[in-house]
Amino acid sequence: MRSVHAGRLLFLFFACFTLAVSGLAHEPEAEIKKLSFKHTTLQNGLEIYSIEDHSSPTVAVQVWYHVGSKDDPDRRSGFAHLFEHMMFKGNEHLTPEAFEKLTENVGGENNAFTAPDVTVYNEVVPSNYLEPILWAEAERMSSLALNDANFNSERDVVKEEYRQRILANPYGEFSLAIDQKSFAAHPYKRPSIGNIAELDAAQLPEIKAFHSTFYRPDNATLIVVGDFKASDLETWTKKYFGPITRPTAKIPRVTVAEPPRKEDRHEVLFSAKAPLPAFAVTHLAPSIRSEDEAALDLADEILSGGQSSRLYQSLVYEQQVAQRVSFSADLREDLGLLTFHVIVASGKSLPEAEKALDDQIEKVLKNGVSEAELDKAKNRFLTGKLMERETNNGKASALGEAAVIYRDPNHINTDLAKYQAVTANQIKEVLNKYIADKKKVLIEYLPEAKKEAAKPEEAEKP
Structure with missing residues (x-):
């Protein structure tokens, strides 16, 4: 999990936010001082x-x-x-x-x-x-x-x-x-x-x-x-705080379970404000307390962590079918969501961009990631965590997240080791585990002008 502060809000993606943290690959694993x-x-x-x-x-x-x-x-x-x-x-x-x-x-x-x-x-x-x-x-x-x-x-x-x-x-x-x-x-x-x-x-x-x-x-x-x-x-x-009364009523908790997806779904939305088509592909993911969290977070970094990432280099720079592209591993307390988001480049079609993304997904599922990509992702994470711990508020955020979200305050002292231990093969395994042969939801967001070409049952305004 990157941070509950951001919550992996998609507003940041669509506001052109890019996190750039430098790190040197192939450096020995740093010994992190415990808090x-x-x-x-x-x-x-x-x-x-x-x-x-x-x-x-x-x-x-x-x-x-x-x-x-x-x-x-x-x-x-x-x-x-x-x-x-x-x-x-x-x-x-x-x-x-x-x-x-x-x-x-x-x-x-x-x-x-x-x-x-x-x-x-x-x-x-x-x-x-x-x-x-x-x-x-x-x-x-x-x-x-x-x-x-x-x-x-x-x-x-x-x-x-x-x-x-x-x-x-x-x-x-x-x-x-x-x-x-x-x-x-x-x-x-x-x-x-x-x-x-x-x-x-x-x-x-x-x-x-x-x-x-x-x-x-x-x-x-x-x-x-x-x-x-x-x-x-x-x-x-x-x-x-001591005099504050503890209520006798139990605290209600969410008990609704998300059912497994039985089929792919395709949703089409229209907007009078969208200048370019966009689409998202989502897959269900595990809870943030899953043993797969570290590998999924690093996959997130490898696929879309900045302009040198796989998806940006392929879809934006080389093929020029996307204006922006991102992948997020948004793991929450109960379950999470893996989301690919793309804003299609001007002059390119939605099918072109969707095929380009599908090809990149298939490529990473089949071939995995390189050691160099993994080293870079680990260094970005490590740098970010260390920078966070430079401030009292950053330490407080990390400790609160550990105690409340992870239900383990000592997670603040063990999480970095989990990221350092992830292998390239684990990245490939977790992506296949949650994406390959799993049901997806495709959400297309189209300019209003394209509504006439859509099927009647697909015409929906958000």
Whole structure:
């Protein structure tokens, strides 16, 4: 898994984002210093993980709530994302601008993100401001100003975000359609950003019920990394988080299983905004905790990690049938998705681009990857992980991901070795395991002008 921050969002692909991290091939495997962390659990169920690091006078605080877009109520997509915004509206002790004052006014920063499996809030501040940040996080966990005014204002903010990120983006609706068309039953098909019609239909009592159901200490993990004393952290967490009541009701979990695909499916969507045809090919993939995760992530890097990658070199540079091409191994908590995405080059046809992609897929399934490609992919991953660990917030993110998503906090100290141990033959094996002779979903996204040439049953607007 690259990072839950990105969530492997397709918006990044269609916004021309390219990650370029350099590394030297054929270097000996680096010995990675292990991170020493402490773990404690309060009586109300709040999990606390911490790493002391006095190298700079700063501290990072993250609160991971084990609730994401997959937990949105039926016909209410976007609730988890809406709450990402609502959590900044304060309560009787916190003004709506409190987190900005507690962070930015002292030279720090704060942010939040919603993913399919989690919602995360984070702050980085000078270490002498740790106590007020812990107080503020406890305040918004225990009580929130859930009233009509705040609900309506933040709902409008989310709707405007939807308009900008989805409706104003020529391929925004395509990015949402990929999950919606690829998952038959699992709520991963719901868009994290939400749906305007369903947000408009939401009522305040539903919002309050969502908060009381998921925003509770026994569904949260607190991560603190940086310049602090363990004794102070223990005192403050007990003081501010300890009194929060643990609800007696069980936390509802998604139990829907995605059925195996029995046949290939072909979906055709039309858009008045898309300047060029695009298409995606998806295959179901395992959970992020699968033993195949490292090999799939490295396959992701080899196939589409930058302009020197296989797919870019073949489809964009050599054959010039694609304007952009990408492959993502998006492994999530319950299951994942392997997705090839292509925007067809101007003057080229959809069949040409689809055949070029099929040929490259067949080639890698048959012949595998080279040692040089694998070395490069490993170095990019290793460099990225090491760069992440250079900051307190990066360490906090890695530890939170390990504790909540992987359900193993020590994963932070074992994951790199798994990547280093992957062989070229394993890359070939996992790609064949999840792609060869497996049922696929082909999603074509065509300019409106091509609608007349489509079969009546294929004509669908996103």
